[in-house]
Amino acid sequence: MNFTYLIMAAVLFMAACTPENNQTETPPVYDSWLPLGPEELAGWEENGSSSWNEEILELPAGNNWLSSSGTYNDFQWEMEVNAPAGGAIGFRLADDNSHYWVNLDFDSASMHPSGTILEVARAKVLQNHQPDQWHKLRVEAKGTQLRVFLNDTLVSAAHDKRSLSGSIALKAGSETMRVRNQKIMLWQQKEHTPLLEDRFRADSTRQWQTFFEESLEGWDPTGDAQWDLQDGVLHGICGEQSSWLVSQASYHNFYFSTQFKIIKEDNSGIFIRKHPDTVGVSLQDAIECNIYDHNGPEHAYGTGSMVFQARSWYGMIDYDDWNTMEIFAEDDHVVVYVNGVKASEAQVEKAFNKPGQIALQAGTRVFTDNGPSDIYFKDLKIKSMD
Numbered sequence: 001m002n003f004t005y006l007i008m009a010a011v012l013f014m015a016a017c018t019p020e021n022n023q024t025e026t027p028p029v030y031d032s033w034l035p036l037g038p039e040e041l042a043g044w045e046e047n048g049s050s051s052w053n054e055e056i057l058e059l060p061a062g063n064n065w066l067s068s069s070g071t072y073n074d075f076q077w078e079m080e081v082n083a084p085a086g087g088a089i090g091f092r093l094a095d096d097n098s099h100y101w102v103n104l105d106f107d108s109a110s111m112h113p114s115g116t117i118l119e120v121a122r123a124k125v126l127q128n129h130q131p132d133q134w135h136k137l138r139v140e141a142k143g144t145q146l147r148v149f150l151n152d153t154l155v156s157a158a159h160d161k162r163s164l165s166g167s168i169a170l171k172a173g174s175e176t177m178r179v180r181n182q183k184i185m186l187w188q189q190k191e192h193t194p195l196l197e198d199r200f201r202a203d204s205t206r207q208w209q210t211f212f213e214e215s216l217e218g219w220d221p222t223g224d225a226q227w228d229l230q231d232g233v234l235h236g237i238c239g240e241q242s243s244w245l246v247s248q249a250s251y252h253n254f255y256f257s258t259q260f261k262i263i264k265e266d267n268s269g270i271f272i273r274k275h276p277d278t279v280g281v282s283l284q285d286a287i288e289c290n291i292y293d294h295n296g297p298e299h300a301y302g303t304g305s306m307v308f309q310a311r312s313w314y315g316m317i318d319y320d321d322w323n324t325m326e327i328f329a330e331d332d333h334v335v336v337y338v339n340g341v342k343a344s345e346a347q348v349e350k351a352f353n354k355p356g357q358i359a360l361q362a363g364t365r366v367f368t369d370n371g372p373s374d375i376y377f378k379d380l381k382i383k384s385m386d
Contacts, residue, residue, distance in 0.1 A: 262319065
């Protein structure tokens with residue numbers, strides 16, 4: 001064989017084996033748990049310091065964090081965390097404007113309790129969760145759907161499109177953060193659909209149905225509340241017992257919008273999908289989109305929350321001016337916006353995935369020294385999407 005040919009063949013073989021010319025990549029492993037232990041985290045970017053104590057990763061207090069060198073799209077990320085003074089885990093970290101952080105804060109009065117996806121979804125507060133204990137944390141990202149579980153309980157969920165890919169990270173709080181049994185499962189990325197609210201807002205094939213322009217036609221009062229209508233403004237007032245104004249028609253999938261005005265600490269709400277056969281209105285047969293701010297961030301379900309379903313942020317409304325509430329409902333998926341900001345989102349229970357009436361709660365007196373409570377509505381309209 002020609003010697004020159006042998007040399008050329010050897011050079012070509014070596015070139016093909018060098019990293020910069022190797023076109024073969026290890027394919028990702030889907031639907032199987034991949035451990036994130038000392039070997040796997042050895043290539044992560046580190047700011048500050050971290051250490052391993054047997055099988056426990058320790059991140060000292062301060063601005064100490066670990067960030068993956070690779071990016072992740074759709075995944076399930078699980079770990080046990082001991083963070084007495086808080087901390088956070090980040091995912092889909094692409095840049096300063098495209099990222100998500102899950103907060104760790106076991107103060108029930110915090111604006112961002114443990115499991116909150118910052119600026120996206122506020123977490124429910126679970127009982128008997130002590131900060132100095134180990135807690136199981138799971139984050140799921142599938143397209144635009146984001147969910148966080150704390151000790152196997154879903155505490156926050158939302159659909160958000162700011163980032164669909166990026167690195168993941170662990171960040172300590174003001175005390176050492178400990179992590180163990182960390183693992184991740186990759187899912188094959190699928191094309192995501194537009195957000196529910198974006199689809200319903202963009203739909204121009206359905207017509208708005210407006211109410212209370214001249215009369216209360218199409219609505220029936222319950223209880224002893226007083227309802228007055230002047231110049232398109234509906235005023236509801238009652239005493240200590242709740243009363244409602246209930247639509248005669250039922251709606252399943254819809255886009256609802258109204259403006260409202262209330263003074264701080266007065267109590268009202270917009271109930272959706274109320275069962276037509278029930279006489280009263282209750283949380284057992286309807287979803288309440290709350291209008292009620294009592295004692296700051298500690299209040300369990302403030303204005304914009306879906307009571308028992310999903311929490312909202314605190315301080316979303318102006319008590320001296322008109323505010324806007326929008327409600328989007330599609331099967332078991334419900335989203336509430338207040339003043340243009342997503343307040344809460346939930347996949348509601350099966351019992352609420354049905355057509356039902358809209359019920360406006362008259363202002364209810366909460367504190368006896370404040371006298372009767374008032375609520376004002378205007379520009380109330382609904383677009384059926386069925």
